[in-house]
Each structure stands twice: as structure tokens, then as C-alpha cells.
Amino acid sequence: MIVINKPKLFIEAEFVIISSEINIFEEKEILWYKFPVEFQNYLVTENLDAFLVGLLFLGLKNGYDIRLESQVSEKLYYNLTHYLIPALCLANPALTRIEILPKELNGQNLNTGNIAGTGLSCGIDSFATYYDHIKENGRFSIGYFTFFNVGSHGDMGGERARKVYKERLHAVREFAMGENKKVITVDSNLSEILQVNFQKSHSLRSISCVLHLQKLFRNYYYASAYRFDHFKLNLIDTSDSDIFNLNMLSTESTSFYSSVAQLSRVERSQLVSQNPSTYPFLDVCTNPWIDKPYLNCSYCYKCLRTQLTLEIGDNLKFYNQVFDLKKYQEIKYKYIGELLGKNGKSPLDQELIAYLKERNYHLPTKVYIYGLLYRYNFYKLKLKRYFKEIIENN
Known part of the structure; x- marks a missing residue:
């Protein structure tokens, strides 16, 4: 069983760190996320939503039930137990359907920021998300960019991934400055604890960061890889089912959207290339x-x-x-x-x-x-493997 304890906050220079003691059978880990200190008042300490979502794949992969020693969003709990967990297990037979055991459910809307955010990697999908929403107003208007270190810079984390994260951050900040927007950075040791392939768990990892900021973000746009009509449950890459997965990670406070899913990658590239501010930054x-x-x-x-x-x-x-x-x-x-x-x-x-x-x-x-x-070499290799298996089995 995985036990997630009540979160704690502490200040470290210009950062605020929210952490939880995690017990995985006999082993103890401290899972932490580091934010700029100016966003301290937007961090959620009432619920364990972020920690639960971050560790969900670990529980499914190993067949560990998850016990929560504090509250969890009532809506999130319902979505996970009735829909997302069964769907992920249906997509990947290697996963085990587990139980979530919360201390208490919280149906309160915690949001006060009433604004939207999106991740900025300076790739086609993230740029397309920004320009597709640039005319939105109110709670659908993008007020902040986010940039996370939870696997996209290196599946297993560590200092090598952290170095790439910091190097990429320079361009992200420079572009954001030109758009008169702040970047909310999030560093974490989630990848080091999970030790799993990023593509199998990227939505859960990234959304876990956002769930810490439910008081700030009323809406959050997560750039999808594929258009609506390419939806499928995929055991290798959850991108194929983001439009479903993200909806099931929404809470009373924050709604998640699989952004630019109405556009093909070609259409997204055309949209991005119409904006000269992307020319020095596309990565x-x-x-x-x-x-x-x-x-x-x-x-x-x-x-x-x-x-x-x-x-x-x-x-x-x-x-x-x-x-x-x-x-x-x-x-x-x-x-x-x-x-x-x-x-x-x-x-x-x-x-x-x-x-x-x-x-x-x-x-x-x-x-x-x-x-x-290419086809010749492909079939040559396939035949080589086929005959090797025959020889080994005789």
C-alpha cells in the first residue's frame, strides 16, 4: 500500500516547497514540488489531489492501493474510481485496478484566481495552444505560462534532466517576457520516485503540478498531441486519450482541457508560423x-x-x-x-x-x-529474428 500524508510547506530562498511524506510499504519517501514563493498563497494544502494524481501510475503499475491521510476532491475521487482507473487498466492489461482510500472527501471550490494557464515548451503544440486562446477573456484567458520538471526533460529525473530543464527555461522565459506574461516554474522529485517511462504517465505527472495551483487556475489547457478523431486507449502513450484523461482529472476548482484537439499538426504548424515571435524560439x-x-x-x-x-x-x-x-x-x-x-x-x-x-x-x-x-531492411531484420527464434526453439 502507498500512504500519502498531509502536505507541508516551507520556504527555501525565493522558492516555496510543498511536500508529503510517502510510505510505500516499509519504505519512506518525501515527494516535493518547488514553486516560486510569490505563488505560496495559491498552493493547495487542504487536499491531497496533486500527490494522489502524481503517484497514481505507481500504484496501478505495482498493484498498490493508495491511502490518503487527508482530504481529496470529491469530484476527482469520483472520476478516478469510476472512470479513469478502469480506463487506464483497460488500455494496459499490465496495470492493476486499485482502491483509493481517502480520509475525507472535500466538495468545496477552492479557486480564487479565476484565470487560465497553459504549459509552454516552445513546441508546436504549446505555441498553437497559446495562439488559439489569445483572444479569450475572463477565466478562459491565459494569465500564466507554466514550465515543469516532471519527466519531459528526462524520464527518470536526476541532475541530468534538471540541467536540461534549466537550460530550456531560458528561452521559455524570454518568449514569455515578450508576451508580457510570467512563467510559473515547478521542479520536483516525482520522476525519481516513479522511475517509469514518461510517455506512459505524462498527463498524470504534469497535471499533478497544476493541481497544486487549483486556487489560481480555474481553467488549464494541456496541449494535446492528436486531433479528436485519433482518440484511442493506448498502453504505450496516454496522448491518444488525453481528451478523456484530462476531463477525468478535473476538480470542483479547476477544469482541464485537451487543447487544440480540433486541429491537425499541419494546421497547428500553420497557425504558429503566422506569428513571428515564435521564429527565434521554436524548440x-x-x-x-x-x-x-x-x-x-x-x-x-x-x-x-x-x-x-x-x-x-x-x-x-x-x-x-x-x-x-x-x-x-x-x-x-x-x-x-x-x-x-x-x-x-x-x-x-x-x-x-x-x-x-x-x-x-x-x-x-x-x-x-x-x-x-527501408522496407527491404525492415523485412530482412524481421526474417532474421524469425529464423533466430526457430533455431532457439529447436
């Missing part, structure tokens, strides 16, 4: 640890996908400060060939191929040669 790279002359390595799969999307729309030239366009031109046809040749294309792959055809993008013969080589 989509999956190789943050390597030394590189540009913000983006320009050759990882996300860099290539983004550059090709922007090029087809005649917008790549605007991002010459953040991409090595020479490197891209050298390898783009190989990428397109592999994109066309591979099996099991993702929804984003399918969107990009459709965009190529729609815009009559010229494909030289070598693209098809690359595609054939």
Missing part, C-alpha cells in the same frame, strides 16, 4: 543533451517532421535561426522515403503524407529508392 528537438550549433539538432524525427511540414507550407525559411537548414536539405529525401516506406504509420505520419499529396510536393526518384531500401 521541437528530442536531442537536448547533445552539443549543437542550433536550438534544434535538425535530424531527429521530430525536427525532420516539423521542418518538412513548415517547408511544404513555405514557412521553413522563417525558422532559419533555430534549424540547420543545410543539414535538413541533405537528409530530407531519405526521411520522406522512410516515411512513405514504413509500416504502422502514426496519425501524424499519415497527416504529413496527405499534406505532401495535397500540395503536390515534388518527390524525386531517390525518395522511392530510399523507401524501398
Whole structure:
């Protein structure tokens, strides 16, 4: 069983830390989240919502029931026990349906800030979320950006991930300053405690940070990876079901939305490229640890996908400060060939191929040669594994 104890607050220089003693059978851990001290009065100490959501995947993965030694949101408890936990277990048979055992339920609305927020990674989805909501007013208006260290900079946490987090934060703050908005940073040791793949638990990790700020955020936009029509329960990546998962993490105080789910990645890229303030800051790279002359390595799969999307729309030239366009031109046809040749294309792959055809993008013969080589190597490897299994089983 996992036991989550009542949270405590303490000040450390310009930060405020909210923590809880966590008992996992015989082991004791201290789970903490660090916020700028100016947001101390918005931190929720009445409920254990944030700690529960942060540790939920650990309980499901190991079959540990979770006992709460303080209150939890009544709405969140209902959503988790009736819908989200069963859905996650249905998506992933390796997970175990567990019980949540709260000391007390709290149906009170804690929100006083009455404003909205969203995460800012400077990627396509987060920029698209911001510009899609830029004309909203009142409680739907984005008042703050957030930036979290709970796995997106390194699945298992640690100092290497923290270093990447701090390096990326410079660009995030610079962009936010240009938009006259503050960034609420959140550092945490959640990843170190979980020790699980980020893609399987990213929504829960990120939303756990926001649930600490229920008094501030009436609404929160979490950038979705996929459009509505690509919804499915997926054991590898919860992004496919964000539109459901996020709704089930809402409380009496804060509502969560799977933002820009009405737009394809192509449409999001078009929206972002219409805003020159993004040109020096777009960051989509999956190789943050390597030394590189540009913000983006320009050759990882996300860099290539983004550059090709922007090029087809005649917008790549605007991002010459953040991409090595020479490197891209050298390898783009190989990428397109592999994109066309591979099996099991993702929804984003399918969107990009459709965009190529729609815009009559010229494909030289070598693209098809690359595609054939990719398929040849794929089946060669598959046959090699097949015969290896036969030999080992005889």
C-alpha cells in the first residue's frame, strides 16, 4: 500500500516547497514540488489531489492501493474510481485496478484566481495552444505560462534532466517576457520516485503540478498531441486519450482541457508560423543533451517532421535561426522515403503524407529508392529474428 500524508510547506530562498511524506510499504519517501514563493498563497494544502494524481501510475503499475491521510476532491475521487482507473487498466492489461482510500472527501471550490494557464515548451503544440486562446477573456484567458520538471526533460529525473530543464527555461522565459506574461516554474522529485517511462504517465505527472495551483487556475489547457478523431486507449502513450484523461482529472476548482484537439499538426504548424515571435524560439528537438550549433539538432524525427511540414507550407525559411537548414536539405529525401516506406504509420505520419499529396510536393526518384531500401531492411531484420527464434526453439 502507498500512504500519502498531509502536505507541508516551507520556504527555501525565493522558492516555496510543498511536500508529503510517502510510505510505500516499509519504505519512506518525501515527494516535493518547488514553486516560486510569490505563488505560496495559491498552493493547495487542504487536499491531497496533486500527490494522489502524481503517484497514481505507481500504484496501478505495482498493484498498490493508495491511502490518503487527508482530504481529496470529491469530484476527482469520483472520476478516478469510476472512470479513469478502469480506463487506464483497460488500455494496459499490465496495470492493476486499485482502491483509493481517502480520509475525507472535500466538495468545496477552492479557486480564487479565476484565470487560465497553459504549459509552454516552445513546441508546436504549446505555441498553437497559446495562439488559439489569445483572444479569450475572463477565466478562459491565459494569465500564466507554466514550465515543469516532471519527466519531459528526462524520464527518470536526476541532475541530468534538471540541467536540461534549466537550460530550456531560458528561452521559455524570454518568449514569455515578450508576451508580457510570467512563467510559473515547478521542479520536483516525482520522476525519481516513479522511475517509469514518461510517455506512459505524462498527463498524470504534469497535471499533478497544476493541481497544486487549483486556487489560481480555474481553467488549464494541456496541449494535446492528436486531433479528436485519433482518440484511442493506448498502453504505450496516454496522448491518444488525453481528451478523456484530462476531463477525468478535473476538480470542483479547476477544469482541464485537451487543447487544440480540433486541429491537425499541419494546421497547428500553420497557425504558429503566422506569428513571428515564435521564429527565434521554436524548440521541437528530442536531442537536448547533445552539443549543437542550433536550438534544434535538425535530424531527429521530430525536427525532420516539423521542418518538412513548415517547408511544404513555405514557412521553413522563417525558422532559419533555430534549424540547420543545410543539414535538413541533405537528409530530407531519405526521411520522406522512410516515411512513405514504413509500416504502422502514426496519425501524424499519415497527416504529413496527405499534406505532401495535397500540395503536390515534388518527390524525386531517390525518395522511392530510399523507401524501398527501408522496407527491404525492415523485412530482412524481421526474417532474421524469425529464423533466430526457430533455431532457439529447436
